Amino acid sequence: MKTLLSAKTLIAAIAAFVSVLTVQAGNAWLYDNSAKTLTEQVTDGSMPWVIGGVSASGTELSATATSSNFATLTTTGDSTELDFTTITNASGTAFTLVRLGAHILKQRSTLTKVTAPELGEASNYAFMACTALVDVVAPKLPKVGVQTFNGCTSLFFPSRWDVERQCTDLDSITTIGKENFRGTALSGRISFKGCTMASTASGLFQNCTITEIELKPEGEHDFGAYMCA
Secondary structure: OOOOOOHHHHHHHHHHHHHHHOOOOOOOEEEEOOOOEEEEOOOOOOOOOEEOOEEEEOOEEEEOOOOOOHHHHEEOOOOOEEEOOOEEOOOOOEEEEEEEOOOOOOOOOOOOEEEOOOOOEEOOOOOOOOOOOOEEEOOOOOEEOOOOOOOOOOOOOHHHEEOOOOEEEOOOOOEEOOOOOOOOOOEEEEEEOOOOOOHHHOOOOOOOEEEEEEEOOOOOOOOOOOOOO
16 A cells, blocks of 8 residues: 655655765864853854853753843854754853743844753743744754744644644644744644643734644643634
8 A cells, every 4th residue: 555645744854864964064162151152162253152141050051031122142153054963162062952941032134943852941032033944853843932933934843743643743842832833834734732721821823723632631731812823
């Protein structure tokens, strides 16, 4: 019996194949404790990204600013993909990025992909209106703030497409704020078994073309207003 792959399955398979081929392609980052910055280490003369307001707890980094205008702490570089897999300081000590704070990458219209293997939190508006962003590879991500991905009109997480279950697997998320995926390119079947839906997460999938949502069976779900409207 022949099985026809859906367009989403095919795209996800191609993206996974390409990511294997280019696994070492992402630029490394340099953490400067004095300046509280992460600077992309480019080698081709292009403009590097610089992310400010970065603090360390041991070897774990949080891009958490104290300014009222957090977005100004990030300088947009030429790279369209950011890979936070390799982060060191000047002494060669390895660090991991565990938190992206509010507004840090907001409205970066050229950004297409972010890889952060150890990311544990993406705060309010962290990626809001990154209109070219297609994927955020953060398999351990449990906590997502308010409107974190709102307006990311190209975002459909190909790295989270489960071929066997034919769904986008968002099960790692256990805490989420309102209007988080509003206006993204999420569609079809979504698995969202990590947290109990609460009324505070209103408008979560508003303006998406989702046809089915898998929820964990235990607990009482409250979908809030405009859940998928």
